[in-house]
Amino acid sequence: MGIKVNHPGLLTTIQDLGRPGYFHLGIPISGAMDRMAARAANLLVGNEESEAVLESVFLGPQLEFEADATVAVTGATLPPRVDGEERECWTAFRVKAGQTLSFGYLQEGARAYLAVSGGIRTPQYLGSRSTYVIGAQGGIEGRPLAAGDMLPAASGANPPAEGRHLPEELRRVPGTHTELRVLPGLYWRLLTEGAGRSFFEDTWKVAPEADRMGYRFRGGRPLAFEPREQPFGAGSDPSNIVDGCYPYGSIQVPGGTEPIVLHRDAVSGGGYFTLGAVISADMDLIGQLQPNAEVRFVSVTMEEALAARKERRAQLARIRESLA
Amino acid sequence: MNTRYTFGGDEHIFVEMDDEMSLDAFFKGLSLTNLIREAEIEGVTEICPANASMQVRFDPDVIHPEEMLARMKSLEAQTESAEKRLRTRIIEMPVYYQDPWTHETLMRFRERHQDPEGTDLEYAARINGFGSVEAFIEAHHSAPWFVSMVGFVSGLPFKYQLVERSRQLQVPKYLRPRTDTPKLTVGYGGCFSCTYSVRGAGGYQMFGITPMPIYDPLEEVSYLRDFMVFFKPGDIVKYRPIDRAEYDATRALVEKNEFEPRIREVGFDLEAFKAGPDAYNAQLLEALYGN
Structure with missing residues (x-):
């Protein structure tokens, strides 16, 4: 069976849980930016968690189904409609x-x-x-969905009953103010003590340049650097380093002005200093931030990062149990 | 060499072999990369070498970050004895300097640049003490380059020029990265030349463009049928300046899938190179152009 794309929405891509193992060539992991939501959507319709889903930014697509299917919408609250009739988010329903x-x-x-x-x-x-648009990989011809595309879909062996839903306390969508926990490190030592403080004190807002590669923030005070002689090969700006690897979640601040948090389609390296990385437990939250959303970065230790990761795992276990 | 370890969040360890660039730091990073790869440590998902650093991504549910750190430090001790020699290849890359496409792009992002009044090449020539753009371009293509990292985006090579430090060219990156760079732009940042494998964001100064594809996700380009990414660390590159007519002619060959880059097998020995860079480069170029 197939699903015909009548309208792709603003930016809809096919994503699964990603493509690990090629970052040393500059090919990022890609996959759903909010993995917990993608896993939950699959579980709701009786799929393996790693099946490919559609990720839509801000606007949903319009899709015509060739055969009956059970579907579910999770993540952002983007109310689905079947032939114009509204359905619940985080709930399995039939499309004929x-x-x-x-x-x-x-x-x-x-x-x-x-x-x-x-x-x-x-x-x-x-x-x-997973679709990695910059490298033209995955999805349909390595690009976002376009009108007229036909999505091949397998028929589900045992689609679950209509109306199966995830209890509200197990859903996560960020509110108007979000805290992102950060483990300071990498080139943190290049900042002055005052800059290290103001980075965590200030409220930052999501800038318009925010996508699958990275989220850019603005609105905080510029960061100052400890005076130093630039190492050979780095370039003369104090925010420049000898080009090195970038971790997922790492926070670079070119020129000390606008922090950029790298996400699933991250560049694998570059020449701007990084001051640490958002912890793995909070990465999903970033993908749900709208432009202008307010964010504070909160400094944590490795111990706290690992505890948060454990809590996320427990949350996933509760979701699995709820939908088993 | 001042080697430094740091965590990148709870899933990465980043190791800076040295804070400045050198081929010694590159070889140490390559050696540590190979040792970690051969150790097949459970939980490790990515091992990425860079110019003078390297990074490991791991699953902290499988191996605790402190244990991962200890494993890496113990492997580092073995890098001392590693050979600084490679069997590799030298590749000629044609470059159309001061092309219209990178010029249009650099004019579009002028407010993000150190010198909004000039071009990237005029700025680079001036801050490196050259009397003219032409003299700077001559220095840029006359000595060969060593691929010291692949990454940023799919298959993008970072290249380090095979000359003494006193002759190295250096420029800063853009004050704020651009959101657009033409595909196959030849860029420059710090002491590194790069070739942008795809169109997209970038912070490097833009000097020209090559007609030669270096990344093909469909694996249709004749010399990319085995694998979509052309470059690997250790490759040596010689730029050859070309004009618009040759650029167009080469692009026409590429379109017909009849372009074949000039490639020769060579060895590279760091100590021999350091003993006499000019004589060593002459040998490399003899290997590329001889016979």
């Missing part, structure tokens, strides 16, 4: 052959995930269906 799935206006969050029973079955590329 010939019916059209569309979406209302975004209420909160930034990225909605649509899972279809059986999964979206575009060809795998280096072991994943």
